[in-house]
Amino acid sequence: MIEFKNVQKTYPNGTTALSNINLKIEQGEFVAVIGLSGAGKSTLIRCINRMHDITDGQLLVDHVDVSKLRGKQIRRFRRRIGMIFQSFNLVNRISVINNVLVSFVPDLSLWRKLTGIFTKEQKLLALEALDKVGILDKAYIRVDQLSGGQQQRVALARTLAQNPDIILADEPIASLDPVTSKIVMEDFKRINQTMKISVIMNIHHVEVALEYANRIIGVRAGEIVFDGAPAEVSKRVLNNIYGNVSDSEENNEEVASTLEVVSGHV
Structure with a gap:
């Protein structure tokens, strides 16, 4: 179980990325985190594996206070959590299997690491x-x-090889075409259902989130403004998540595009 208790995250420049986050995610859930660019979606999931440190509150994973882990404790903890990035983070000049084998490097003896x-x-x-x-x-x-x-499927295989309890995915289909995105999302869904691995995914494609996740979390300006089942996502909910955040042209276009795309789903 992942539990946020009054979690705050403020960056050194004074920007508040997360404000008063209270959230419980049970083992085996498929959670999609949606919201505008800069709303705090990536920060939310990256706090779970200590890529970002919280500045206040508690973040517990199976009742362990993540912020109190140090050194080797953090490395052991991260072995339980797979991370999938938009950019794949693969070594292009080596084989697929060698990229997957990278997941075992922390467990190797010194001579195996050297050779x-x-x-x-x-x-x-x-x-x-x-x-x-x-x-x-x-x-x-x-x-x-x-x-x-x-x-992207190689990156997913590399994560599966470490036998994680949780998979965090940061915009995993953002650079993929619709057909390929569907294939990758089917992989995530199958792994979630058959292996009971929790999946927490930050995603811009709201219509995809509604189709594959069993729980939607809407983030706006660092706060959770919606937490519920896909069937509960209405136009009013989407307007609350995406609307009235900024008067900038970029955000207005993103709101309009999102509402148009998902209009057939709600």
């Missing part, structure tokens, strides 16, 4: 992870020869 030699068991686990996302046949191909969707 880059992995165990047979680790190689089998890497191949199994690739099979789970449907790209086992690409195992020995260089990453730079893959499509964007295939690269």
Whole structure:
């Protein structure tokens, strides 16, 4: 279980990214976090694995106060949490399987780290992870020869190889075309349902969030303004999340685009 208790996050420049966040996420949920650019979505999920430190309140994962972890405790804690980025964070010049094997580096002995030699068991686990996302046949191909969707699935396989309890995904389909996005989202959904791994995803594509997540969290200006099931998301809810945030042309366009796209879903 992930629990935010009165969590605040203020950056050194004085910007408040999160304000009075109170939230519980149970194991096995598929949560989509939606909101305007700059609303605090990325900060919210990155606080969970200590990529960002909170400035006040408590953030508990299975009753462990994350902010109190130090050194090796943080590294052990992060082994339980997979992180998927929009940019994939892969090494393009090496093979797919070697990218997945990177997830085992923290567990290697010093001589294995120096030589880059992995165990047979680790190689089998890497191949199994690739099979789970449907790209086992690409195992020995260089990453730079893959499509964007295939690269994102490699990143997902790398995360699965570490056997996480939680997957955090920061805009995982933002750079993918609609067809590829659907394939990747089906992977996330299947993994969530069959492996009971919690998925917390920051996503701009509201219509995709409504289709795949079983819980929607709306963030506006660092505050949670909606928390409920996809079926409860109405035009009024979307206006509350996306509307009246800023008079800037960019935000007005994003609001209009979002409401237009999801009009058939609510």
